[in-house]
Amino acid sequence: xxxxxxxxxxxxxxxxxxxxxxxxxxxxxxMSGETNRLIGLAKEIMEQPDPRELDxxxxxxxxxxxxxxxxxxxxxxKEAVSYAGWQVAIRTDSAYTKARIQSIDDAKVxxxxxxxxxxxxxxxQGVDGDGNIATLGRGGSDTxxxxxxxxxxxxxxxxxxxVDGVYTTDPRVVSDARLLKTVxxxxxxxxxxxxxxxxxxxxxxxxxxxKMPTRVLSSLTDPMIPLEEEAASGTLISFEEDTHMExxxxxxxxxxxxxxxxxxxxxxxxxxxxxxxxxxxxxxxxEVDMIIQNQSVDGKTDFTFTVPRGDHAKxxxxxxxxxxxxxxxxxAGDAKVSKVSVVGVGMRSHVGIASQMFRTLSEEGINILMxxxxxxxxxxxxxxxxxxxAVRALHKAFDLEKA
Amino acid sequence: xxxxxxxxxxxxxxxxxxxxxxxxxxxxxxMSGETNRLIGLAKEIMEQPDPRELDxxxxxxxxxxxxxxxxxxxxxxKEAVSYAGWQVAIRTDSAYTKARIQSIDDAKVxxxxxxxxxxxxxxxQGVDGDGNIATLGRGGSDTxxxxxxxxxxxxxxxxxxxVDGVYTTDPRVVSDARLLKTVxxxxxxxxxxxxxxxxxxxxxxxxxxxKMPTRVLSSLTDPMIPLEEEAASGTLISFEEDTHMExxxxxxxxxxxxxxxxxxxxxxxxxxxxxxxxxxxxxxxxEVDMIIQNQSVDGKTDFTFTVPRGDHAKxxxxxxxxxxxxxxxxxAGDAKVSKVSVVGVGMRSHVGIASQMFRTLSEEGINILMxxxxxxxxxxxxxxxxxxxAVRALHKAFDLEKA
Numbered sequence: 001x002x003x004x005x006x007x008x009x010x011x012x013x014x015x016x017x018x019x020x021x022x023x024x025x026x027x028x029x030x031m032s033g034e035t036n037r038l039i040g041l042a043k044e045i046m047e048q049p050d051p052r053e054l055d056x057x058x059x060x061x062x063x064x065x066x067x068x069x070x071x072x073x074x075x076x077x078k079e080a081v082s083y084a085g086w087q088v089a090i091r092t093d094s095a096y097t098k099a100r101i102q103s104i105d106d107a108k109v110x111x112x113x114x115x116x117x118x119x120x121x122x123x124x125q126g127v128d129g130d131g132n133i134a135t136l137g138r139g140g141s142d143t144x145x146x147x148x149x150x151x152x153x154x155x156x157x158x159x160x161x162x163v164d165g166v167y168t169t170d171p172r173v174v175s176d177a178r179l180l181k182t183v184x185x186x187x188x189x190x191x192x193x194x195x196x197x198x199x200x201x202x203x204x205x206x207x208x209x210x211k212m213p214t215r216v217l218s219s220l221t222d223p224m225i226p227l228e229e230e231a232a233s234g235t236l237i238s239f240e241e242d243t244h245m246e247x248x249x250x251x252x253x254x255x256x257x258x259x260x261x262x263x264x265x266x267x268x269x270x271x272x273x274x275x276x277x278x279x280x281x282x283x284x285x286x287e288v289d290m291i292i293q294n295q296s297v298d299g300k301t302d303f304t305f306t307v308p309r310g311d312h313a314k315x316x317x318x319x320x321x322x323x324x325x326x327x328x329x330x331x332a333g334d335a336k337v338s339k340v341s342v343v344g345v346g347m348r349s350h351v352g353i354a355s356q357m358f359r360t361l362s363e364e365g366i367n368i369l370m371x372x373x374x375x376x377x378x379x380x381x382x383x384x385x386x387x388x389x390a391v392r393a394l395h396k397a398f399d400l401e402k403a
Numbered sequence: 404x405x406x407x408x409x410x411x412x413x414x415x416x417x418x419x420x421x422x423x424x425x426x427x428x429x430x431x432x433x434m435s436g437e438t439n440r441l442i443g444l445a446k447e448i449m450e451q452p453d454p455r456e457l458d459x460x461x462x463x464x465x466x467x468x469x470x471x472x473x474x475x476x477x478x479x480x481k482e483a484v485s486y487a488g489w490q491v492a493i494r495t496d497s498a499y500t501k502a503r504i505q506s507i508d509d510a511k512v513x514x515x516x517x518x519x520x521x522x523x524x525x526x527x528q529g530v531d532g533d534g535n536i537a538t539l540g541r542g543g544s545d546t547x548x549x550x551x552x553x554x555x556x557x558x559x560x561x562x563x564x565x566v567d568g569v570y571t572t573d574p575r576v577v578s579d580a581r582l583l584k585t586v587x588x589x590x591x592x593x594x595x596x597x598x599x600x601x602x603x604x605x606x607x608x609x610x611x612x613x614k615m616p617t618r619v620l621s622s623l624t625d626p627m628i629p630l631e632e633e634a635a636s637g638t639l640i641s642f643e644e645d646t647h648m649e650x651x652x653x654x655x656x657x658x659x660x661x662x663x664x665x666x667x668x669x670x671x672x673x674x675x676x677x678x679x680x681x682x683x684x685x686x687x688x689x690e691v692d693m694i695i696q697n698q699s700v701d702g703k704t705d706f707t708f709t710v711p712r713g714d715h716a717k718x719x720x721x722x723x724x725x726x727x728x729x730x731x732x733x734x735a736g737d738a739k740v741s742k743v744s745v746v747g748v749g750m751r752s753h754v755g756i757a758s759q760m761f762r763t764l765s766e767e768g769i770n771i772l773m774x775x776x777x778x779x780x781x782x783x784x785x786x787x788x789x790x791x792x793a794v795r796a797l798h799k800a801f802d803l804e805k806a
Binding site for chain 1: 407410411441444445447448449452453455456457459460462463466467469470471473474475477478484485487489490534535536
């Protein structure tokens with residue numbers, strides 16, 4: 001939510017649904033910029049604030065939003081009541097700044113809904129077993145919304161965002177990218193984790209685990225557009241592959257620009273070497289994505305993996321400090337690589353997807369640096385300067401602009 | 404608390420006391436401007452927001468402060484933990500925006516203190532029996548601090564403000580006004596309620612009811628001044644009249660600039676007339692201070708009272724609407740009057756205070772419009788243009804510049 005004007009628009013939209021007879025729980029995010037402002041204050045005080053205190057601080061952003069939205073609903077004549085996570089017992093573990101929801105007590109909310117009230121609950125946060133506030137981390141409001149929808153046995157969880165749904169790829173890269181009416185939960189997971197940052201990945205996992213129909217739709221439309229139109233807009237994350245699945249083999253092209261590749265050259269090819277290399281990386285809290293170990297020659301091998309670009313320098317440092325210990329000849333890094341993936345549950349029943357992908361890239365003269373595959377996606381690492389070209393070529397090759 | 408720089412200073416000051424072996428609970432206020440910012444957002448949404456939601460909103464200001472102060476204490480190497488009111492069970496009634504504290508559970512705080520931690524608790528707020536956040540109203544942090552000090556059986560409650568204590572009168576009006584080392588609880592009540600807005604009046608009442616020694620001192624001094632010097636600074640509100648009382652008959656001159664006077668002329672002097680006039684005023688939530696009913700002539704009387712100047716127009720309206728009903732001839736108002744009071748427990752044992760006050764004002768040619776007295780104060784209403792003159796003359800007449 002942005003300004004108070006936007007909050008008033010949210011209220012009008014919610015009131016429209018309530019007028020149509022729906023019971024509604026709303027989980028608003030913090031006002032835009034607010035979470036950053038709060039964390040900025042903390043950083044002015046110390047570089048690494050205590051996570052519990054950081055949660056105490058950051059959780060206020062959503063509390064401001066719920067109170068204002070409740071007032072805005074009162075202003076349009078609705079009964080509404082706001083709650084902080086602890087007030088409706090959104091119980092979490094104690095992993096401050098990245099807590100996980102353990103349980104939600106629906107009794108209080110159910111009672112309010114049955115009394116005709118609209119209930120507004122802070123996202124992003126809950127309370128641990130000792131009564132401390134714990135936040136779920138960035139984007140946690142999405143996860144809260146899905147979790148609350150599950151607890152309330154909601155018909156649908158609608159997530160209003162600043163995009164109007166999930167596209168076959170980023171429309172800023174491919175102008176005729178097409179809005180998907182449905183995606184499966186697994187596709188959404190791949191699209192989200194591969195950089196189509198529409199929804200927080202944990203919220204998608206949550207929706208998947210509990211089979212909660214979840215719709216991504218735009219918060220930027222006129223709040224008074226007809227209900228039927230709004231209800232059918234955006235992208236529904238579905239859990240019934242057979243009925244909802246689109247016919248094409250490929251659903252979309254995901255990509256992630258900010259990758260970096262690291263190669264450890266000439267290490268002895270012996271059991272445990274992968275752990276010796278990746279252990280120190282994991283200890284430095286760096287997430288490794290793609291991994292390749294080359295065929296060994298004369299008992300020596302090369303070991304290549306990717307990390308987020310922001311962790312490239314740190315990864316190089318870590319490896320240089322253990323280089324002697326692991327017996328590597330040298331360490332090479334490349335921070336100008338990107339990942340492009342074709343994603344689709346249809347892949348399971350279609351053959352030749354990989355070869356079509358590789359042929360397309362080859363025809364554009366794009367060299368593939370690394371490959372990784374799963375049941376529903378094929379990812380390649382390429383030079384970052386070819387990324388847009390690769391995405392456009394693949395989007396066209398798989399006819400994704402056509403419904 | 405102002406900027407994060409000020410929060411760091413508060414942390415240094417608190418750490419100094421902790422280093423000296425004290426167990427400390429800190430109740431910081433919201434950062435300056437924050438409460439106004441939040442209420443401003445609410446007003447953008449609706450003119451009269453729901454009080455419960457307003458409390459949900461406004462209480463976040465203090466939550467931000469406690470988290471930041473806790474971090475600032477960590478930054479100077481102290482163990483500290485912050486709590487919102489609901490987390491340490493500061494139980495209030497449900498009179499949102501003006502709730503009263505009913506009880507405080509000291510167990511959790513005691514345990515932290517015994518473990519060597521500094522405990523930081525949100526002021527201004529608590530939680531009602533149904534788990535709703537309730538605030539104590541403006542300045543409520545002072546009241547929270549005293550209430551927590553009482554619950555913890557503290558040795559002293561120190562209230563750091565932007566003034567360095569309680570003066571014989573406002574130093575902006577009388578340049579040689581003198582800082583009082585001690586005032587009695589009753590004097591402080593009169594000084595506060597008469598417009599020397601150093602402490603919220605409810606906090607003084609609370610301190611009085613529980614005989615909690617409370618010191619008002621400056622937050623603007625260097626946080627690293629010697630502890631002994633700081634401990635003896637400011638003004639101590641005392642509960643032992645005999646030992647702490649200063650010898651002078653008068654302790655200080657209080658004043659309130661923003662008064663308004665209303666006179667209802669020619670009403671029938673019959674039982675119930677005061678209620679008929681003041682009832683509608685009370686119903687409009689307007690506080691009446693001084694009241695005079697004139698001697699009746701021919702069964703008719705004039706009825707005069709004062710209200711805060713901001714309520715003058717509304718009071719006139721209210722009375723005009725009931726004028727016929729109460730049988731008044733006319734209603735007259737004067738919004739340019741001020742109240743000046745001499746205050747002192749010493750008054751009890753001294754005679755002639757009133758006559759000296761009236762003589763002093765008379766010598767300055769100041770006409771007295773109304774008079775009211777209590778055991779420890781005499782207040783007069785005068786034309787506002789004479790207010791400063793009256794305060795200076797009385798301050799001098801009672802030798803208040805001399806220790």
